[in-house]
Amino acid sequence: MYENIRTAVVVSEVTKQFRKHNGFFHLRRRKDAAPSTVVAVDRVSFQVERGEIFGILGPNGSGKSTLVRLIATLLLPDSGQVTVFGHDVVREEMAVRRLINRVSVEASFFKKLSAMENLLYGARLYGLDGRQARERALHILTRLGLKRDEVFQPMEEMSRGMQQKVAIARAFLTQPVLLLLDEPTTGLDPRSKREVQTFVRELRDNHDATILLTTHDMQEADALCDRVAIIDGGRIVALDTPTALKARVGRTNGHDVTLEDVFMELTGKKLRVEEEE
């Protein structure tokens, strides 16, 4: 059914903005004060080809997570269209959900439950049977470096890095056709980061998955992604292969050009400074 579709994701002129106040019954302090809006995604367009690892690189608050949520059917676009393997995320959300899974920056789990219990819950939601899910969960978790006894301990007793690995395992467990990784290696130590990156490549190479990865780790984007979109203030300022992006910037004093240099050249900002703010 999906074997003949070559384009995994099409994002076309998508805009998403949020009002800053909450609730139906919010009272404005001043009658003349208009509710402020934040444009999180501003007329963004791009395509992700099947089997590609596509990176979205940008500082915090640049619209990366909003884009992922729009593709994941967790937000409705104000305008524009998003399709996943030809399915519109608004009109055919169930068809889209069957094809995707997502790892968010915060590892969201039932903290008292064990990794296995959390994964079993996730697997059943996606239609897997219990025995199959247990076997696969154990395989993926041990592959990601968890010891067997750690699989059965409550999530609240795990380190941030281990929790993030379980989040990644939960997404891999359902073998999604499109995997949305929203800063998946944030908080991981260098070794864990490498393990996850290897696993991501393996998933693409051996399991026919397309990966959309957001990150503000430029080395990760450079090492993993086939193409990278640089986003700033909700707008894509450049989109190309890492090599082509770096070629846009001439040699800098004393070091090879990095994606950080590209980002500075294009936006006039430093990626790391923005992160700290």
Next chain:
Amino acid sequence: MSKKQNAVYDNPYRIQRKRSAIGDMQHALIRTWRASYAFVERNFNLVRRYWGWEVVWLAYSIANTLSITYIGAGMEAISGVQVDTHYLILYLLIGTMVWRFLAIIFDNISEMIAWERWEGTIEYTLMAPITRLTHMMGQTAFAVAYSLLFTLVILGVVVLFFQLDLSGANLWGATVVLLSGSFSFIGLGIVASVLPLLFPERGAQMTNVLQAVFLLISGVYYPVEVLPAWIQPLARVSPATFVLEGMRAAILRGVSTASLWPYLWPALLAGVVSIPLGLTVFHQAEKYAKRTGKLKRDG
């Protein structure tokens, strides 16, 4: 077949095998069953892991039930007038047990969003490829089973404290009334669960207000006739009123199951109306939350 092609068959939704229409339906039913069971198993695991809280809550509920029931036992001493103490004890016991049963169902369903928001799993659950009906079926199955067990444990303890003569009671009829009433509270719970979806910070407290209103108007501890005239019409739209009156008719007066129909049909009707209404309201609220970005953990 290559390794890569083989892997395509891993995702249950990627399976390309040719099936008949009946085979497709059967497969969809199996997936629905598995997804519904996910909520039952998850909630059971949560209860097991939070067992300390369950013990605290059970102890509180038993003490609360006994305190209310002892009002009946002490009425002669309070008023100085001779009353049918046994009748009064049973009257209050039915009120407190029925309310406990319905309130637990209501809490379990209405707080499902609040729990997931607190744990941070709400986005993960709501992006799963399941319908809201499948979601609610699992949540409801657990809520009814849990509530029934919890209420039976309390009843078992309370019975040890009072000499209760139930020889004239129609216990079968009472059970039918109670289960019929649970449907309406499932629907009301779904409607109430919208509040934490729309109001991330205060929604959970709002569901308590809703529950308190039903406690006041439904005649849990007194006949609705003692309420002010302007509240009494509200009592007639609360399904709990009919459940309580039906339970009292069955247990206190031993009314036959067939004669309980005047209490059964309003309770069932409330369920028939409130469950689809709840699902519709939830669907609209989910769309609103997605438009405004309120699904996110911090709202």
